[in-house]
Amino acid sequence: MSASPATAAIAEPTADPPENLAALTRPDFPLLAQTACLGEPLIYLDYAATSQKPSQVLQALQHYYSHDNANVHRGAHQLSARATEGFEAARQKTANFVGAASAHEIVFTRNASEAINLVARSWGEANLKPGDEVLLSVMEHHSNLVPWQLLAARTGCRLRHVGLTQSGELDLDDMKAQLNERTRLVSLVQVSNTLGCLNPIAEIAQLAHRVGALLLVDACQ
DSSP states (O other), X not given: XXXXXXXXXXXXXXXXXXXTHHHXXXXXXXXXXXXXXXXXXXXXXXXXXXXXXXXXXXXXXXXXXXXXXXXXXXXXXXXXXXXXXHHHHHHHHHXXXXXXXXXXXOOOOSSHHHHHHHHIIIIIHHHOOTTOEEEEETTOOGGGTHHHHHHHHHHOOEEEEEOBOTTXXXXXHHHHHXXXXXXXXXXXXXXXXXXXXXXXXXXXXXXXXXXXXXEEEEOOO
């Protein structure tokens, strides 16, 4: 969730990705080496449910379970110390990657449902009241819908939903029309798991911040 440019969770790309990005990265995923029906290469799109792991991640997991497997922050022995060091190093790398001001801003959760519920039950219950508005879209996964429905029932805040264009993309004109001084949070998926469209998060962040709203991005897909 981004409150200002200094703590934004979306880093601006420095250059367009290469057109052959898929060809460059596909060999890193062993599972994708198999074929699907009719002998075609396997294409996996259900990343909102679970993601495939590149060989670098699989190797890191094997190394961890073979050499460092122990609880983090829970022991004084060398295995726990190494596990803790690796855990916190990953937190710092994540902070650097998303442009966070500090590694303390990074919270690891099990999935999007847990992460968004955490925001709703902490920030939401502490800050939202009757008359406040949370702006979603009609393309949201239940992980980014049900927590806000439950929060609205508890706090009296209002949920609003941005529609789609005829081509199935987010209707930015509708979003601009619905954003107002009562909007406290804009919570959107970056890529729809059903439509596949890529939402312009940088532009949406500017629109949300213009009315003083925070932005939460479900970037699982």
